[in-house]
Amino acid sequence: MRRVYFRRTAMRWAVFLLPILLLAPHARAAGVAFVIDSGAAAISVVDMATLQEVRRIPVLREPHHLVPSPDGKSLLVGDTAGNEMLFLDPATGAIQKRMPIADPYQLGFSPDGKFLTVAGLARNQIDVYDAASMKLLKRFPVKSTPSHVAYSPDSATAFVTLQDTDRLVAIDLRKLEEKWNQPVGKTPAGVLWLNGKVLVADMGTDYVAQVDPADGRVVAKIVTGKGAHNLFLSPDRKILWVNNRAGGTTAAVDPTTLKVLRTYAIPGGPDDIDFAPDGKLWITRRWAEKVAVLDPATGNYQTVAVGRSPHGLWLNPKAPSPAR
Amino acid sequence: MAEPQGPFAGAVMEDVFGLAAGWVQENLLIPLLYGLGLMRWEDIAFGWALFAVYGACQVVVTFAVCLPLEHWRPVERWPNNNAVWVDALYTAISRIGVLPLVTFVLFYRLQVATNGYLADHGWVPPTLERLFPALLGQQILTFALYAIVLDFAEYWRHWLAHRFRWWWALHSLHHAQRQMTFWSDDRNHILDDLIAFVWFSAIALAIGVPPLQFPLLVLVLRFLESLSHANVRLSFGSIGDRLLISPRFHRAHHGIKAAGVRSCNYGAVLPWWDILFGTADFAHDYAPTGDPSGEEALATGSYWQQQGAGLRRFIRSFSATATPRRIG
Ligand SMILES: [Zn+2]
Ligand SMILES: [Zn+2]
Numbered sequence: 001m002r003r004v005y006f007r008r009t010a011m012r013w014a015v016f017l018l019p020i021l022l023l024a025p026h027a028r029a030a031g032v033a034f035v036i037d038s039g040a041a042a043i044s045v046v047d048m049a050t051l052q053e054v055r056r057i058p059v060l061r062e063p064h065h066l067v068p069s070p071d072g073k074s075l076l077v078g079d080t081a082g083n084e085m086l087f088l089d090p091a092t093g094a095i096q097k098r099m100p101i102a103d104p105y106q107l108g109f110s111p112d113g114k115f116l117t118v119a120g121l122a123r124n125q126i127d128v129y130d131a132a133s134m135k136l137l138k139r140f141p142v143k144s145t146p147s148h149v150a151y152s153p154d155s156a157t158a159f160v161t162l163q164d165t166d167r168l169v170a171i172d173l174r175k176l177e178e179k180w181n182q183p184v185g186k187t188p189a190g191v192l193w194l195n196g197k198v199l200v201a202d203m204g205t206d207y208v209a210q211v212d213p214a215d216g217r218v219v220a221k222i223v224t225g226k227g228a229h230n231l232f233l234s235p236d237r238k239i240l241w242v243n244n245r246a247g248g249t250t251a252a253v254d255p256t257t258l259k260v261l262r263t264y265a266i267p268g269g270p271d272d273i274d275f276a277p278d279g280k281l282w283i284t285r286r287w288a289e290k291v292a293v294l295d296p297a298t299g300n301y302q303t304v305a306v307g308r309s310p311h312g313l314w315l316n317p318k319a320p321s322p323a324r
Numbered sequence: 325m326a327e328p329q330g331p332f333a334g335a336v337m338e339d340v341f342g343l344a345a346g347w348v349q350e351n352l353l354i355p356l357l358y359g360l361g362l363m364r365w366e367d368i369a370f371g372w373a374l375f376a377v378y379g380a381c382q383v384v385v386t387f388a389v390c391l392p393l394e395h396w397r398p399v400e401r402w403p404n405n406n407a408v409w410v411d412a413l414y415t416a417i418s419r420i421g422v423l424p425l426v427t428f429v430l431f432y433r434l435q436v437a438t439n440g441y442l443a444d445h446g447w448v449p450p451t452l453e454r455l456f457p458a459l460l461g462q463q464i465l466t467f468a469l470y471a472i473v474l475d476f477a478e479y480w481r482h483w484l485a486h487r488f489r490w491w492w493a494l495h496s497l498h499h500a501q502r503q504m505t506f507w508s509d510d511r512n513h514i515l516d517d518l519i520a521f522v523w524f525s526a527i528a529l530a531i532g533v534p535p536l537q538f539p540l541l542v543l544v545l546r547f548l549e550s551l552s553h554a555n556v557r558l559s560f561g562s563i564g565d566r567l568l569i570s571p572r573f574h575r576a577h578h579g580i581k582a583a584g585v586r587s588c589n590y591g592a593v594l595p596w597w598d599i600l601f602g603t604a605d606f607a608h609d610y611a612p613t614g615d616p617s618g619e620e621a622l623a624t625g626s627y628w629q630q631q632g633a634g635l636r637r638f639i640r641s642f643s644a645t646a647t648p649r650r651i652g
Binding site: 039056058059060061081082083100101102103120122123145163164186187203204226227245246248267268269286287288289308309 | 339342343345346347349350354355357358361363364366370374432433435437439440441443444451453454460461463532
């Protein structure tokens with residue numbers, strides 16, 4: 001109750017202060033969101049304070065995912081059909097460099113920052129790079145359509161879902177060889193390490209498979225909603241969020257009991273999530289050309305209009321409000 | 325506060341199509357795919373939905389503009405227009421139905437595979453934007469350049485389609501129509517469509533064509549191509565006809581005398597190439613269309629009869645005793 005009271009008071013103050021804050025732009029709470037418009041060959045730069053798209057960074061063809069570099073100095077964006085990796089300034093979006101790379105679809109750095117794994121969905125390949133030098137260490141041809149990447153916390157193993165063959169592959173990063181390759185359901189997409197297990201969202205079904213990282217066996221199934229597509233752990237590690245593509249829902253799951261706590265309606269093909277410091281979730285809605293900014297407390301969401309088929313997104317709350 | 329206008333004025337217009345495709349995807353395709361256990365196709369389904377929505381709009385816009393034009397000043401009046409219906413079917417198949425799906429799947433896979441292979445070997449596939457980085461962000465200008473290059477390629481493809489006897493055997497299906505209307509743009513033999521697709525893919529590989537980036541402008545170009553077939557006395561004037569292809573200009577290409585290995589006015593949207601390479605004919609006035617050298621089934625048969633007749637002519641074209649070539 002105390003918290004509710006506090007919130008109400010804070011909101012009243014906010015209502016009073018908002019016009020003053022708006023008149024003093026430097027005092028305003030800011031932040032920038034980068035949203036990849038995979039169907040518009042662009043990256044939308046969104047002002048987190050006003051929820052307005054401020055400008056678009058054009059890219060060559062079809063970008064999908066993005067990830068900040070371990071040192072925080074760059075934001076890497078993969079342009080699949082453009083065969084190009086873009087390095088952006090994570091605060092301004094200014095392009096630092098462009099690098100030719102074949103089909104960079106999904107990308108992720110290992111927790112220790114040493115490896116960069118790039119999944120080439122259309123070309124059926126997984127590339128492991130040395131993150132510091134961006135040298136290709138090894139290419140793993142796989143069957144088929146590698147789509148999402150996760151790591152064990154010790155950075156010893158990378159896990160990649162193979163969407164069209166219903167499998168998950170584990171790659172030993174020390175030996176640079178395949179550890180195991182196991183069936184994990186139907187059309188596996190998102191993958192996440194959680195409490196000593198690997199979770200895989202199976203888009204062809206309504207569940208998230210819990211997989212033993214030692215051998216790839218499915219040990220449990222958590223029903224979350226039709227077309228379970230992608231999953232994320234909140235920064236406070238208290239909620240596991242699962243986007244259900246076909247059902248148009250986002251499920252909040254208890255990470256310890258793996259029970260669904262609440263389901264939110266997010267229509268338009270919910271896909272990627274990032275977490276804002278105010279506790280809200282930014283969720284891309286692929287077919288609606290929008291980002292939903294969900295308040296988990298109320299279940300209401302605000303809408304940010306962006307370009308076609310918004311896919312990956314990344315928030316930088318510390319950055320100043322973006323310039324046009 | 326940031327005003328909601330700015331650099332996205334064009335995007336607002338396109339929104340309608342993207343959102344319509346999104347609606348089709350969410351409410352029709354996804355339940356179907358999920359029910360059938362085919363969710364791996366969901367991305368491709370969305371691509372098809374976009375093509376289909378644009379295709380449907382092309383047909384509606386073309387219909388809305390061309391039908392009144394054809395009633396206003398028709399070149400010809402026919403006792404019945406049964407032969408026209410087959411052309412409407414061709415249009416539906418190639419703009420909304422199966423073809424966009426196949427094209428999207430094939431083209432996408434082909435482009436990614438080849439370009440990726442080249443990138444692996446240290447050769448970045450060229451794109452106009454890489455050659456001229458100033459183009460990035462200049463959507464209209466970029467598109468205009470791509471459109472000009474593609475139209476140039478289209479001119480030569482069409483020129484070759486008349487030159488080779490086996491190719492003309494296929495392409496003659498397009499020319500067989502004696503009741504030419506705005507629906508006739510898509511009446512092509514399947515094999516001819518396939519060749520056109522391979523041709524387009526090769527060009528795309530060389531200059532990196534972005535098909536989904538400019539769908540609205542593609543709609544305008546396809547509209548002009550349909551209009552050029554319309555049964556209407558319409559010219560853009562002596563200067564206009566030299567800038568854009570009018571119904572008058574393209575009708576000369578479909579004239580009975582121009583059906584064969586030697587023709588005129590090969591261009592699709594821009595008459596510039598015909599002018600440049602000496603194949604333009606601005607003199608002919610609304611000649612009757614058709615190809616007297618072909619089987620009757622090519623002109624008035626059903627869809628499958630036309631396809632069959634085209635195939636027979638194609639096979640015959642390889643034998644020495646082929647039907648005499650027309651020179652017109
Ligand atoms: Zn022709
Ligand atoms: Zn024609």
